[in-house]
Amino acid sequence: MTGVRVLVGTRKGAFVLTSDGTRKVWDVNGPHFAGWEIYHAKGSPADPNRLYVSQSTSWFGQQIQRSDDGGQSWQAVGHEFSYEGIPGTHQWYDGTPHPWEFARVWHLEPSLHDPDTVYAGVEDAALFRSADGGQHWQELSGLRNHQSGSSWQPGAGGMCLHTILLDPTREGRMFAAISAAGAFRSDDSGENWRPVNNGLHSEGIPDPEAEVGHCVHRIAMHPSRPDVLFMQKHWDVMRSDDAGASWHEISGDLPTDFGFPISVHAHEPDTVYVVPITSDALHFPPDGRLRVFRSRAGGNEWEPLTDGLPQENCYVNVLRDAMDVDTLDDCGVYFGTTGGQVYASADSGDSWSAIVRDLPAVLSVEVQTLS
């Protein structure tokens, strides 16, 4: 019997939503870690019962929780994130130097092959790795120590490393994205990095086509075609066909090309989902209508998906880590809102219904397809 487990991180705890393969009836379990901000929770592809959770507050700092039984019980593991060497400075919002300071873990990316290996993307932007199930964390400092590092500056939400993609076909290749520095690629398991932002154009920085300084919101990849990347930038939806070496715009006929998440269909590498948001000043859907847009052509041509979604008086946002897909035959698509709804589609986005409507603001949604 197949099933689906949806891990939801919110401003006030984590929730685990489960259903069988029909995805019609859902069990809502939580809150776990009530009152704490859960920026991200994700399961290991190598062992679905191994879950990692980033738990934090501004008051008491960072914790990492681990489950070995699919979320039935939890263990606090290592939560010391020390930058390698003397961290130095990056740019502050006003362009002045600002010391690198750890704030929180935004994203946890378990290894594709080893349940005990997991990567953490943190604010201030850096990449950490644990090889012992989260007990100890070591910085992969080649990223932060890239020659451009001292010029990176934060986006409105902080200078966060929010996206980590692992190439399933090339050993050692991985991607990371940082707001507001841009996208980076490593071909040696995270030791050395290079910016991969050629083709991005961003207003609000001195050189709109600079090597770094772009506010990349999210990158997505289909595992069968890892050289093709899709990006939701602050403004602009972009595509690369050469593993980030160059990008071209695919915003096409979207009503607005501002937004946060971007996801790829589990079985159709050219089917892509975004949630257009009015603008950087207005973080809610255009006209108060919550619409997911789907392209079946790898971009440029987009169709609104509205069946089951509120089409009036809707002023929520959908954050960058808050959309994912399952891998059942008819691909399920899921996203959470800052209004506390988690919407699910069991038919590739054609129709939607809310699994749950009144959670705290949703920060992240990750989906596990269970066999």
Add this chain to the structure above:
Amino acid sequence: MIRVELPAHLRTLAGVNGEVTLELGPDAPGVVTLGDALDALEARYPVLRGTIRDHHTGRRRAFVRFFACKEDLSHEQADFPLPEPVIAGSEPLLVVGAMAGG
């Protein structure tokens, strides 16, 4: 014996209900410092390391305060001697999350 009162989130994290009691031997007769109490607290509950004092600098986190005997000890150094009633166990050392909200 030192009594320490933790904020709700840290009680949950440490898996304790109510106050924490710590047995401390004074470095000097009658002297137990703020740092002694926090060291002992973290030794008994390692999960609290980094939640009250920064992992790296050892400094109090910005949104955490220390009170005892109606006094604010937040800005005292680690070698600050705790008040006699705290050392005697008649008053708790309060670890407080800074007030927030409206």
